[in-house]
Amino acid sequence: MSVTDQDKREEVERVSQVIAVINNRIDALAQQVSEVSTDIVGIRKHFWDDVTVNFEDVTEAAETYASIKQQAEVLSERERSHRHALKQLKTMKRLVQTPYFGRIDFVEAGEDSAESIYLGIASLLDEKDEHFLIYDWRAPISSLYYDYPPGPAQYETPSGSIAGEITCKRQYMIRDGQLLHLFDTSVTIGDELLQEVLGKQADTQMKSIVATIQKDQNQIIRNEKSKLVIVSGAAGSGKTSAAMQRIAYLLYRYRKTLQAEQVVLFSPNSLFNSYVSTVLPELGEENMQQTTFQEYTEHRLGAYFDLEHPLEQMEYVLCSMQEPEYNARLEGIRFKSSALFMQVIDHYAESLKRSGLHFHDLTFLDRTLIPSDQIHDYFYSLDPSLPIPNRMSLVARWLLAELKRLERTERNKPWVDDELELLDKEDFVKAYQSLRRKNQYRDDSFDDFDRERDLLAARIVTRLFKPLRAEIQELGFIDSQAVYRQLFSQPELLSSFLPAADCPEDWTTICAHTLERLDHKQLAYEDIPAFLYLKERLEGFQTNTLVRHVFIDEAQDYSPFQFALIQRLFPRAKMTVLGDWNQAIYAHAYDSSSFEGVSSLYEPEQTEMFLLTKSYRSTRPIVLFTRQLIAGGEQIEPFHRDGLVPSITSAAHEAARIDMIHSRILEMQKNGHQTIAIITKTAAEAEKAYQQLHELITLRLISSHTISFDTGVLIIPSYLAKGVEFDAVVIYDASRAQYQHERERKLFYTACTRAMHELHLFYIGEISPFLLDISPDSYVWNH
Numbered sequence: 001m002s003v004t005d006q007d008k009r010e011e012v013e014r015v016s017q018v019i020a021v022i023n024n025r026i027d028a029l030a031q032q033v034s035e036v037s038t039d040i041v042g043i044r045k046h047f048w049d050d051v052t053v054n055f056e057d058v059t060e061a062a063e064t065y066a067s068i069k070q071q072a073e074v075l076s077e078r079e080r081s082h083r084h085a086l087k088q089l090k091t092m093k094r095l096v097q098t099p100y101f102g103r104i105d106f107v108e109a110g111e112d113s114a115e116s117i118y119l120g121i122a123s124l125l126d127e128k129d130e131h132f133l134i135y136d137w138r139a140p141i142s143s144l145y146y147d148y149p150p151g152p153a154q155y156e157t158p159s160g161s162i163a164g165e166i167t168c169k170r171q172y173m174i175r176d177g178q179l180l181h182l183f184d185t186s187v188t189i190g191d192e193l194l195q196e197v198l199g200k201q202a203d204t205q206m207k208s209i210v211a212t213i214q215k216d217q218n219q220i221i222r223n224e225k226s227k228l229v230i231v232s233g234a235a236g237s238g239k240t241s242a243a244m245q246r247i248a249y250l251l252y253r254y255r256k257t258l259q260a261e262q263v264v265l266f267s268p269n270s271l272f273n274s275y276v277s278t279v280l281p282e283l284g285e286e287n288m289q290q291t292t293f294q295e296y297t298e299h300r301l302g303a304y305f306d307l308e309h310p311l312e313q314m315e316y317v318l319c320s321m322q323e324p325e326y327n328a329r330l331e332g333i334r335f336k337s338s339a340l341f342m343q344v345i346d347h348y349a350e351s352l353k354r355s356g357l358h359f360h361d362l363t364f365l366d367r368t369l370i371p372s373d374q375i376h377d378y379f380y381s382l383d384p385s386l387p388i389p390n391r392m393s394l395v396a397r398w399l400l401a402e403l404k405r406l407e408r409t410e411r412n413k414p415w416v417d418d419e420l421e422l423l424d425k426e427d428f429v430k431a432y433q434s435l436r437r438k439n440q441y442r443d444d445s446f447d448d449f450d451r452e453r454d455l456l457a458a459r460i461v462t463r464l465f466k467p468l469r470a471e472i473q474e475l476g477f478i479d480s481q482a483v484y485r486q487l488f489s490q491p492e493l494l495s496s497f498l499p500a501a502d503c504p505e506d507w508t509t510i511c512a513h514t515l516e517r518l519d520h521k522q523l524a525y526e527d528i529p530a531f532l533y534l535k536e537r538l539e540g541f542q543t544n545t546l547v548r549h550v551f552i553d554e555a556q557d558y559s560p561f562q563f564a565l566i567q568r569l570f571p572r573a574k575m576t577v578l579g580d581w582n583q584a585i586y587a588h589a590y591d592s593s594s595f596e597g598v599s600s601l602y603e604p605e606q607t608e609m610f611l612l613t614k615s616y617r618s619t620r621p622i623v624l625f626t627r628q629l630i631a632g633g634e635q636i637e638p639f640h641r642d643g644l645v646p647s648i649t650s651a652a653h654e655a656a657r658i659d660m661i662h663s664r665i666l667e668m669q670k671n672g673h674q675t676i677a678i679i680t681k682t683a684a685e686a687e688k689a690y691q692q693l694h695e696l697i698t699l700r701l702i703s704s705h706t707i708s709f710d711t712g713v714l715i716i717p718s719y720l721a722k723g724v725e726f727d728a729v730v731i732y733d734a735s736r737a738q739y740q741h742e743r744e745r746k747l748f749y750t751a752c753t754r755a756m757h758e759l760h761l762f763y764i765g766e767i768s769p770f771l772l773d774i775s776p777d778s779y780v781w782n783h
């Protein structure tokens with residue numbers, strides 16, 4: 001069915017009618033916002049006028065309290081209503097630009113006429129509040145638009161499925177309130193709109209994709225039943241996009257019970273955090289909480305250790321091949337991040353039930369109050385069948401009781417007299433008043449001064465013991481560092497937990513290096529999750545029961561330890577895990593190819609897996625090129641968007657390369673590309689390239705400290721470009737010298753797949769062997 005002129009006229013007419021309704025709504029809301037804010041200012045200003053303050057007796061104080069509470073409630077109700085109206089106003093202002101993007105006409109089974117459903121980023125009722133002029137894209141009925149072409153269709157509602165037929169499916173391009181284009185579509189979501197969206201220039205912030213969500217992405221976005229959703233998808237297949245729209249969907253679907261702060265997104269780095277931070281606000285929702293695993297561990301362990309940053313580890317792995325301990329470190333990284341090592345820690349923790357734990361002395365003013373061996377003996381006198389954390393709680397209880405006993409003996413020690421001398425008059429007056437209140441002060445007794453001294457001494461000891469009590473309550477008496485250290489100071493321990501064949505060959509060297517770091521209070525990146533996991537096994541897992549949904553993007557970079565820690569940290573949350581094994585750039589995950597570490601956390605019936613194979617980011621020629629870089633790449637399906645084939649250019653020397661890159665960038669800028677990334681392998685290489693280029697063109701060097709980027713030319717190390725995209729990508733050095741080891745393949749692939757419209761590779765000397773297998777008709781070779 002094609003769109004007739006009559007249809008067009010009617011649609012143009014409808015757009016203006018809807019916009020008129022939105023404008024009225026905007027006026028009403030603006031007025032409401034202003035009235036409520038005047039109310040709020042008034043209440044705040046006269047808050048105390050309407051409150052009678054009287055604390056003379058208990059009844060008066062209670063009345064005062066009630067009247068303050070009432071006044072505060074009025075204020076908070078007004079503030080809530082202000083926030084709500086403001087949010088609606090913002091949504092309406094967005095809606096007035098693009099009221100809707102799609103329509104389906106649906107005849108429900110048993111009915112004889114079709115209802116037209118228009119989809120937008122929010123719902124809109126007509127002036128009489130009777131009919132929906134726009135349906136929120138997340139409403140149950142809206143899923144028809146994403147899931148079916150015209151014909152028989154059905155959608156799920158909380159009260160069951162509703163079947164019927166889609167008789168028309170239409171897409172609109174409305175910008176700034178003007179209907180620019182409309183077309184009927186027979187496929188799920190017409191390619192035309194997608195072409196237009198994907199053909200645009202890269203943005204420095206991710207955009208929402210609600211107008212063009214694809215059917216397979218929609219299944220991920222709307223999944224409600226699984227505790228664990230695993231999405232495995234090619235580079236550019238929309239994993240992050242699906243995650244962001246899924247958050248928006250969940251916030252809408254559970255709007256009465258789910259707040260944005262109950263959703264946590266773990267992302268790879270701060271640059272990525274800022275890149276995705278605009279999607280939810282664009283959809284009228286508040287942002288979820290965002291964090292990185294590094295931030296979390298810094299918060300947990302930063303006080304005890306100097307923690308290695310993941311990117312420091314990355315730089316070491318990429319740049320230190322010449323170092324004598326390199327291979328052992330690499331083996332250590334892999335082993336310490338593996339499911340096998342997690343088993344080792346589990347067995348080790350089990351064995352600690354019987355012996356091997358270490359404790360700190362409980363000290364006070366440089367004196368040992370309770371020696372560690374006494375704590376040790378007490379722990380091992382407890383029922384060994386109890387889990388370690390339960391026994392630790394019993395130890396803590398015992399220590400607190402001991403401390404109470406010690407507190408009494410401490411009061412008569414000379415140091416307390418010294419402290420008493422330092423007290424000022426006010427403390428004595430307070431002690432005197434307290435004794436009087438308790439009727440213990442008689443004015444006529446010689447004991448009174450002693451009593452006052454006792455009271456003050458007790459207070460001093462209690463005050464100074466407070467940090468000790470806190471330390472006990474926080475289980476600070478457990479020496480987790482020593483327990484972890486023991487695993488490496490006794491290398492033979494490993495073989496009692498693991499068959500010899502599974503133990504790393506270089507274990508003794510790995511142990512020596514680990515001890516060296518631990519002795520300097522340093523924790524290598526690969527040790528962080530393992531240490532934290534062991535610590536939690538001893539102390540009990542820390543939990544946050546408020547969070548309901550956890551999203552882990554770039555999940556291929558997480559070790560089984562990290563998944564286990566995150567799952568235990570958020571025991572009441574559902575998890576959505578998204579990743580691509582071909583982009584596993586961290587040393588621990590080079591050889592992995594499945595989400596084993598995470599899928600075993602939940603029962604199979606609680607888990608659902610999704611595969612996204614179509615790549616939307618890059619043009620077809622770029623996908624056809626990049627997919628040849630990885631095994632199984634032929635399964636990646638390019639979206640048919642045309643563009644230049646990638647180029648590979650050989651340069652005779654450095655100056656020639658800089659010249660060629662410079663001219664290429666100028667040409668691309670002439671073609672309208674605004675965000676051009678020169679991707680290097682490492683930070684050192686990025687710095688070098690920057691020094692060579694910055695006098696020729698304006699460009700910005702991106703480092704691990706950069707938190708956001710603007711349009712323009714950037715120089716960025718490969719691993720920082722993760723998850724983001726650029727109009728054009730220049731691979732600064734695609735030579736064998738940079739990319740030859742298998743472990744560098746995925747990094748190379750990740751870098752190349754950041755390109756949307758153009759990809760150009762340069763090299764000096766020999767070309768990277770990864771490029772030799774690529775069919776010559778997939779690129780232009782300038783040599």
Ligand SMILES: Nc1ncnc2c1ncn2[C@@H]1O[C@H](COP(=O)(O)OP(=O)(O)OP(=O)(O)O)[C@@H](O)[C@H]1O
Pocket residue numbers: 194197198207209212213214217233234235236237238239240241242580583616617722723724725753
């Ligand atoms: N359904 C869609 N409609 C419009 N654009 C889409 C759609 N799906 C994905 N895209 C676009 O494709 C690009 C890549 O998406 P996204 O970053 O979500 O992919 P990804 O799978 O997370 O990629 P990577 O793993 O390489 O980081 C983005 O520009 C996104 O807007």
